[in-house]
Each structure stands twice: as structure tokens, then as C-alpha cells.
Amino acid sequence: MSKIGIPRTLAYFVYYPFCKVFFEELGHEVVLSSPTSRAIMDDGVKEAVNDACIPIKIYHGHVLDLANQVDWIFCPRLVSVRKHGEFGTETFCPKFLGLPDMIRLAIDKLPKLLEVRVDLKKGKNELFQVVTQVGTQLGNGIGEIKQAFAKAVKAQKSYSKLLSREIMPHVALEMLEQQTRQPPREAPYDLKIAVVGYPYVIYDAYINAGLLKILEKEGAKVYTQDMLGDKILDRQARTLPKSMFWYFSNRAVYGGLHFMNRQDIDGIIHVTAFACGPDSMVDRLLEIESRRRKFTPYLSITVDEHTGEAGVRTRIEAFLDMLRYRREKNED
Amino acid sequence: MKISFPHMGHSFIAFKWLVEHLGHECIVPPEPSKKTLDLGVRYSPEFACIPFKILMGTYLEAEEMGAEVILTSGGCGPCRAGYYWVMHQYLLEEMGSKLKVVAFEPPMLDIRDFWKKLSWIRKSGKVSWKHFIEVMKITWEKIKAIDDVEIHSHEIRPYEINRGDTTRAVARALEQLDQADTISQIKEARDAGVKLLDELPRDRGRNPLKIGIIGEIYVVLEPSANHYLQIMLGEMGVQTHRSIYLSGYARESTISNGGEAIYQVAKPYLDELCIGGHGVNSIGETILYARHGFDGVVQLAPFSCIPEIVAKSIIPSVSRDFDIPVLTLFIDEQTGKAGVQTRLEAFVDLLEMRRQSKEEAARLVV
Numbered sequence A: 001m002s003k004i005g006i007p008r009t010l011a012y013f014v015y016y017p018f019c020k021v022f023f024e025e026l027g028h029e030v031v032l033s034s035p036t037s038r039a040i041m042d043d044g045v046k047e048a049v050n051d052a053c054i055p056i057k058i059y060h061g062h063v064l065d066l067a068n069q070v071d072w073i074f075c076p077r078l079v080s081v082r083k084h085g086e087f088g089t090e091t092f093c094p095k096f097l098g099l100p101d102m103i104r105l106a107i108d109k110l111p112k113l114l115e116v117r118v119d120l121k122k123g124k125n126e127l128f129q130v131v132t133q134v135g136t137q138l139g140n141g142i143g144e145i146k147q148a149f150a151k152a153v154k155a156q157k158s159y160s161k162l163l164s165r166e167i168m169p170h171v172a173l174e175m176l177e178q179q180t181r182q183p184p185r186e187a188p189y190d191l192k193i194a195v196v197g198y199p200y201v202i203y204d205a206y207i208n209a210g211l212l213k214i215l216e217k218e219g220a221k222v223y224t225q226d227m228l229g230d231k232i233l234d235r236q237a238r239t240l241p242k243s244m245f246w247y248f249s250n251r252a253v254y255g256g257l258h259f260m261n262r263q264d265i266d267g268i269i270h271v272t273a274f275a276c277g278p279d280s281m282v283d284r285l286l287e288i289e290s291r292r293r294k295f296t297p298y299l300s301i302t303v304d305e306h307t308g309e310a311g312v313r314t315r316i317e318a319f320l321d322m323l324r325y326r327r328e329k330n331e332d
Numbered sequence B: 001m002k003i004s005f006p007h008m009g010h011s012f013i014a015f016k017w018l019v020e021h022l023g024h025e026c027i028v029p030p031e032p033s034k035k036t037l038d039l040g041v042r043y044s045p046e047f048a049c050i051p052f053k054i055l056m057g058t059y060l061e062a063e064e065m066g067a068e069v070i071l072t073s074g075g076c077g078p079c080r081a082g083y084y085w086v087m088h089q090y091l092l093e094e095m096g097s098k099l100k101v102v103a104f105e106p107p108m109l110d111i112r113d114f115w116k117k118l119s120w121i122r123k124s125g126k127v128s129w130k131h132f133i134e135v136m137k138i139t140w141e142k143i144k145a146i147d148d149v150e151i152h153s154h155e156i157r158p159y160e161i162n163r164g165d166t167t168r169a170v171a172r173a174l175e176q177l178d179q180a181d182t183i184s185q186i187k188e189a190r191d192a193g194v195k196l197l198d199e200l201p202r203d204r205g206r207n208p209l210k211i212g213i214i215g216e217i218y219v220v221l222e223p224s225a226n227h228y229l230q231i232m233l234g235e236m237g238v239q240t241h242r243s244i245y246l247s248g249y250a251r252e253s254t255i256s257n258g259g260e261a262i263y264q265v266a267k268p269y270l271d272e273l274c275i276g277g278h279g280v281n282s283i284g285e286t287i288l289y290a291r292h293g294f295d296g297v298v299q300l301a302p303f304s305c306i307p308e309i310v311a312k313s314i315i316p317s318v319s320r321d322f323d324i325p326v327l328t329l330f331i332d333e334q335t336g337k338a339g340v341q342t343r344l345e346a347f348v349d350l351l352e353m354r355r356q357s358k359e360e361a362a363r364l365v366v
Ligand code: SF4
Pocket: A053, A054, A055, A056, A093, A094, A095, A096, A198, A273, A275, A276, A277, A278, A279, B306
């Protein structure tokens, strides 16, 4: 039995249920890094190449947080999860592609890296190859791996189901942890706001200075692209001249476009990370499309090391005030 | 149609010839200047990489000069470059511009689209296929000849006795290439250019340092984007070599431009074939330059360039393992010529010192 560390960032918000069940079924212990904090960010900033984006720096911090507690750190190389885009060449952001190498070379005294290349362009069956490689590295046999894989797939499905019930990923993860089916009671709201962006930016309350909480407190119900099924999202691809090349970016863009077409959504917020390459395009594209589709209320919030709660709160309050004002005017 | 295209080094000479001989009017894009950059910065997203901004500015300038269509390249990722044209078109439309950006996607990926666009250009220019193919061939020869002259100039410049001789000779050679219309004329002009360079007064007693230039394609290929770095180094008495040329073929066959070989070399450090841009090349080439006895490497990268950031995070280990100093220059709109010059001078001093101490050590051993 080994102790396997999983950084609580990047792909965590999307694939954690799968990973956790898979490793535990194989008889290993899963250790999560602590939620992102000042200390984790500072460590990350120290270790990572200084031109990197915040999420990548924070990832370094999470790895450091785990370094002394585990035998392995699970650091897959996420290349692609599907065949998508004009040329079928969609991948993750290039920084994901080089991640294990960056980590290995940036941080000394690392536990073993549990590395595997995840490239599912060729088909869903590839995933079994991937988990087999992972299980084998951990010394598990093929029979166990098969069983664990089946259970992991099931766990991931229940997770998706929760999301499609319009439950936020971070809440759904909590529910799975506590094995409850009952989401916490919803706060009262009078506005519906779509928040789009990378999962590791919008669900990490530290990076975005508690954005989702603030929205909730201010009377908004939040929707994100992760509550939408792939079919709904991908339908939007046809409305663009060309798809982007990055999985998470495409999801954010398609989600944004989808919400623009929905009458019940009052406003859209795009949360973007400072110095993110792909976002320089995602953000402007959403802004232009929201104007063209006559869906005006669009707010872009950039977060960086120095983002404070007060700043985010002020911008959100102003945005929501504007939306409420508009609504009153329309009703008159 | 009035056609323009991105400005990349001296390649406009060949592309101008191409456009004109396909029956269109060419609006030669101006060399990127402060004005280009200012325009580009004003109308681009803040965190777009600098090539995006320079191109944005170039397109706007070309439009001012009358261009109706921009021809450029597409791409399939994973880097942003392949999405440039989409974004440029969006932004131009937002500004109320009528300019059309037409991108050639890689023919291996979408041959129909490629074909469609070629036919469109041919038909609207009213030329036959036979003529079209002939024109393509000649353009290709021009591109190669232009690169030949430039490559040779970087070898000669560190030996020049009168500063600026080489640069002036290159300009003269390019003028001749500009006039050449047939393959044999191109060959003549090329040979004359090379000879011109060879005949410059030189100090053959010098033993110049050798520096390899790596990095992102646009800032490597467009001298005005890198503050004429190769000329600057040449005039400091340094011989430079780079493996990225538009004509793509490698002169020193061992340091080649990309492909499987580079990947194999880079593999111990970066185990992923395609991280976009020239990320993998930058790592592989650093290793090759070290193996070939170069004194140092300069990495040129646009600020926020994703693949080069990945490369930069890995290069320190390569630099240590292969004992070759690497200077990374991140370029953005704030980068000034003086700053680049100071950093290069310091780097060159460091390389000089290393060389001296190595020579001394060698003497002691003997
Ligand atoms: S998509 Fe943006 S934020 Fe995410 S890793 Fe890439 S550069 Fe960083």
C-alpha cells in the first residue's frame, strides 16, 4: 500500500472522484493537499519559473505541500480527452503538457512522481490503457485494476450527475466525501449569474478571493459551464469561425456562448488568471460575442497574486447593481 | 485584389514578387516600427503575445495603405498562433474595418480548404495553373536565396573591419534579389551577394565567440521585433547561428529545424513531442549548440509565450548539465533597445571570461 498525493488544483475539480476511488480500490491511501492558501501560493511562487501563470505556480505549491507526506505524487500529463476541433487536435494548455517535466526540474527532494500520459484522442478505450499503466507502477495486478477502474468510472458518473443537477463542483465533491445526496440549502436569490472560466480558477476560493461566496451573499444563483453536458456545450462550436485548441478554454467559451443565448441568465462573469496565454483570446472573444448576440452584461475579472476580497466584492456589487437597475428599468 | 501579409524579416521581397506575379496588387507591409507596435497594442488584448500585437499593427498599417486582403497562416495548436487570424478578424470587424484575413490552414490537415483558397487566389488573379506553379517555384527559390545571404552575413559580420559594411552589403544584395525574375537570375543575384560579403575587408585574426539563437519563430525571424539582435551581436564581434529560417532547411545539417531528431535530443528533459511553438526545439537546440562547441545560447521569447515559458523552466537544468550559459530575453512592448544591448554586453563579457579561464585551465594541464 502506498500513500498517493493529489494536488488540490488544476484537474482536481474535474477528475478527483475518479482518481480517489481508483486508488482506494487498489488499496492505496489518497492524501489531498490542503486547500490553496497564502503559504501554498508563496511556496509556488518561489519554486516555479517566474513567468508562469498563477495556476501553474499554485500547482507547484500544492506539490510542495504534499512532498513530505506521501510516497507518490500523482502528476499525469494531460494531453487530450477527446477528438475535437476542426482538425481533431484539441489538447490541454501547453503548460499542462509540460507539467511533469516542469515539476521534476523545479522542485528538489520530490517523492516519486506517478506519471502517465493521458491522450484519449484515439478513443475512450485508451483510458483503460492509462489506468493500467498507473496501477502497474503501483504494483497492482490487472484483475484489481479492472475492478477498480469500473468502480472509478461509476464514481465519476455520479459526480457528473450531481453537476447536472446544477450543484457546484466544490459542493458536489463535499457531498461525495460525506456521502450525502442532499445539497446544502440554497441561499435566497433574485439574479442568475453564469460564471465561466477554468475550473481551477472559478472553484478555488483562494485564487478568486471568494468570488462564488460573494455572489451567493449578494443574492445571485451561480451557474457554470461544468453543469452543462458535453452535447449542449459542443453545439456552440458551430457558431464560431474556428474552435480554440484547448479543452478547458473551449469549455469556457462554449459555456459563455450558451449562457448568452439563455433568457433566464441575467449576466455573465468570466474569471481569468493573470498572464494566462489562452485567456487573452478567450476573454476578448466572449466580450465581442456577447455584444454581437445582444447580450450585454458581461464582466471580466482577472485574478492574480494580489487579488483581494475587497476588490472583487466592489466589482461584483457594481455589476449586480447595474443588472438590477436594468431590470427595473425594463419592467417600467 | 490588393493583398498584404505579415512582415517577417526580408521575406517580403519574395512574397511581393509572388503576389504581383499572381495577378494581384501587392501592398508591401512596412517594417514594424514604434507606430506599428503602438497601433497593435492599442487594439489587441493586453495579454496577447507580442507577435499578435505586431501583426495587428501591421494589418492596420497595410489597410491604411489600401490593402483589402491579408494572407497569413493558420494552425492546429496547441499554440495560440493558429488562432491569430480568427482573433484578428474579430478585432478588425469590431473596429469597422473591411479588411479580410485569409489564413492557409496546414494542407495535411485540411486539403480541401487549402485548395479552395489557392484556387480563389489563382482565379481572381486570372492566371493559369501552369503559371501559378511556376510562380510558386520561383518564389521558393527567392526565399532560399534571401536566407542564404542572411545566413552568410551572420558569419561574416564579426570579422568586418568597418562597422556597418556587412549590413550595407546585405542591403545591396537584397536589392539585386528583388530585381531577379527567373531562377537563373535569382541564382546569379545570390552568388553575387555572397561574393560581395566575402570581399568585404575583414580581420581574419579574430576568433569570435559563437552564440546560438533559439526561441519563438516570429521574434527570431523579425529583426525589428528583437531589436536587430543578431546584427547587434555581430557588431560586438560575435558569430550567431540560428536554426529557424523561413526556408527551413538546415545549413549545418546537424542542427536542424525541428522534427524527430530534436525531439529525441530533448526527450530526457521534456517528454512531449508537441507543446506548441518552438518549445521543444528550444530545449533540443540548446543541447545541440552545447555539443557543437558553441559558447552560449540566447533564447528569444515573447512575454507570456506559453511554450517558451515551459522551455525556460527546463533550460536551467540543460544549461547546468551541458555547461552552456543561456540568456533568456522575454520581449514585450516595454522592451527597449538599450536594455537588450546592456544585457547582451554583460552576457558576452561573461562568455569571454569563461573562454579565457577555460584556455588557462587547458594550458595548466599541458
Ligand atoms: S490555461 Fe492559462 S491559467 Fe491555465 S495553465 Fe494555461 S496559461 Fe495557465
